Amino acid sequence: MPDLDFVQQDFQRRLRNIPPLGMGLSVDVYSPNLFELVNKLKELGLQPGYLEVFKASAASLTTVRRAVPDIPLAYHGEGLWITQPDVQESPFFQQDVGETVTQLNSIQSLWLNHECAMKQMAGYSFGTYVPPLYTQLSAEVVAANITTVQQAIDLQGRRADGTAPLFLLEMPPLTYFSAGTIPIPHFFRLVTALVPCGLVLDIGHLWTVYRYTAASRRISLERFVGEFLEEFPLERVVEIHVAGLACHESVGESKGREGLPEWIDAHAAPIPSILFTILEQVLAHSNLVSLRAVALEVDTKPIEMIVEEYAEAVRRFSFLIQQTIARGTAVEQSMELTPHPASVQEPVCQSDRQQLRDDYARYAQIISGQAPMTGQEWQETAVEATGVTRYRTSYVPYEILHWGGDLAEMFPQTCRALAGRDVSLEEFVAFWFRSPRPLTHSYDFFLLKIERFLEFVAERAPDVRVCAQQECDMLRQAYAQANEVVEPVMEMERSR
Numbered sequence: 001m002p003d004l005d006f007v008q009q010d011f012q013r014r015l016r017n018i019p020p021l022g023m024g025l026s027v028d029v030y031s032p033n034l035f036e037l038v039n040k041l042k043e044l045g046l047q048p049g050y051l052e053v054f055k056a057s058a059a060s061l062t063t064v065r066r067a068v069p070d071i072p073l074a075y076h077g078e079g080l081w082i083t084q085p086d087v088q089e090s091p092f093f094q095q096d097v098g099e100t101v102t103q104l105n106s107i108q109s110l111w112l113n114h115e116c117a118m119k120q121m122a123g124y125s126f127g128t129y130v131p132p133l134y135t136q137l138s139a140e141v142v143a144a145n146i147t148t149v150q151q152a153i154d155l156q157g158r159r160a161d162g163t164a165p166l167f168l169l170e171m172p173p174l175t176y177f178s179a180g181t182i183p184i185p186h187f188f189r190l191v192t193a194l195v196p197c198g199l200v201l202d203i204g205h206l207w208t209v210y211r212y213t214a215a216s217r218r219i220s221l222e223r224f225v226g227e228f229l230e231e232f233p234l235e236r237v238v239e240i241h242v243a244g245l246a247c248h249e250s251v252g253e254s255k256g257r258e259g260l261p262e263w264i265d266a267h268a269a270p271i272p273s274i275l276f277t278i279l280e281q282v283l284a285h286s287n288l289v290s291l292r293a294v295a296l297e298v299d300t301k302p303i304e305m306i307v308e309e310y311a312e313a314v315r316r317f318s319f320l321i322q323q324t325i326a327r328g329t330a331v332e333q334s335m336e337l338t339p340h341p342a343s344v345q346e347p348v349c350q351s352d353r354q355q356l357r358d359d360y361a362r363y364a365q366i367i368s369g370q371a372p373m374t375g376q377e378w379q380e381t382a383v384e385a386t387g388v389t390r391y392r393t394s395y396v397p398y399e400i401l402h403w404g405g406d407l408a409e410m411f412p413q414t415c416r417a418l419a420g421r422d423v424s425l426e427e428f429v430a431f432w433f434r435s436p437r438p439l440t441h442s443y444d445f446f447l448l449k450i451e452r453f454l455e456f457v458a459e460r461a462p463d464v465r466v467c468a469q470q471e472c473d474m475l476r477q478a479y480a481q482a483n484e485v486v487e488p489v490m491e492m493e494r495s496r
């Protein structure tokens with residue numbers, strides 16, 4: 001295991017290249033219209049201190065960089081499943097990392113933020129993030145994969161001044177359940193002991209950790225946050241996120257036994273005031289010494305709501321955030337850093353990787369309802385299984401049938417023909433998870449849905465196959481065109 005001080009020093013050297021940014025926004029290029037949003041904020045004297053931009057087409061990102069030359073940019077990546085023991089063997093990993101670095105370079109990003117979560121594991125695919133297994137081996141694998149990504153950034157993303165964007169790992173939300181053998185903050189402490197990455201602490205995600213672990217049955221939220229922050233490597237937190245929470249449409253407005261709403265991460269939803277109370281508690285903690293930025297995550301949210309929430313957050317927190325950042329940078333400047341090469345982590349051995357791969361195969365089978373909850377990492381989850389049941393019986397079917405493309409709207413004729421043959425769409429959910437399958441392209445849930453639905457129809461109603469194929473061809477064509485079409489951001493720029 002590498003010397004902790006050595007890793008910490010490497011982190012400190014990399015952190016020095018990130019200037020204090022203060023309050024900003026984490027946005028999507030397409031939704032809502034980014035330029036309309038920025039112009040509206042500027043009119044009100046509320047120019048964001050930075051923008052963290054979600055993965056988009058190369059052309060859109062270049063346009064954003066050109067259009068807001070006075071605003072620092074950072075990058076929110078997607079599709080690098082660094083939690084997975086076999087990700088580096090995936091035929092698409094090198095390509096995905098290469099694309100990520102190109103995007104970092106195109107916006108001169110200060111960092112690469114990526115969730116510590118995945119949408120694919122052991123040959124099974126999901127539409128939204130599921131959290132990693134919180135185990136020691138899993139933490140080692142995450143650290144090893146981050147090392148590889150950071151090395152690629154160091155090689156291909158190095159700027160003229162010799163610095164390179166820093167990998168920031170974001171603690172993911174829980175969607176009704178978690179599984180593992182160690183506490184979540186301990187997991188992140190293990191990762192940061194091995195690799196010089198920074199962290200993103202998302203306040204809404206933290207609320208879901210309280211809500212969907214035993215803590216909410218044991219202690220108050222305030223006490224939970226206090227205990228969590230003592231254990232979590234807060235000294236590595238470079239950015240804080242605050243986003244909305246809401247009940248999922250497949251579940252509705254319901255409350256559990258503890259009287260807490262069944263909220264999950266929801267960027268389009270309003271930010272509940274309880275998250276600002278937690279933010280105050282986090283900002284006041286003396287271990288928060290590497291903070292550079294706090295963003296409201298507002299992708300897919302209506303512009304009026306963003307402006308209102310951002311104005312309120314600036315009024316309430318911008319001074320406090322500046323103070324917190326200044327407190328940390330004062331400590332940093334007094335640090336003596338010895339010149340060292342970048343820290344290197346030992347690779348995780350093949351048998352450990354295989355063990356974790358098996359654990360993730362079981363994980364996918366458990367949460368999709370194909371296997372019973374067995375294994376040490378599911379012991380605590382099984383005690384109060386309502387969360388995982390909720391995920392399996394409501395959330396996952398909704399995801400496969402409606403999220404990211406509603407099947408009945410995508411394949412109207414095929415679905416009518418299936419109904420006429422008494423083939424229920426619910427059967428497609430079981431078909432989807434029936435067996436693992438090798439990856440055929442970089443993660444794209446929409447394309448995967450089309451591919452799998454065609455296979456389902458071919459098996460269950462072969463005489464409807466031609467109809468499904470026609471609808472499938474039209475969808476693929478429309479999707480390709482939509483990805484090539486003049487980007488909305490470019491149109492906006494032209495009209496300015």
Ligand SMILES: [Fe+2]
Binds near residue numbers: 170202241243297
């Ligand atoms: Fe976030």
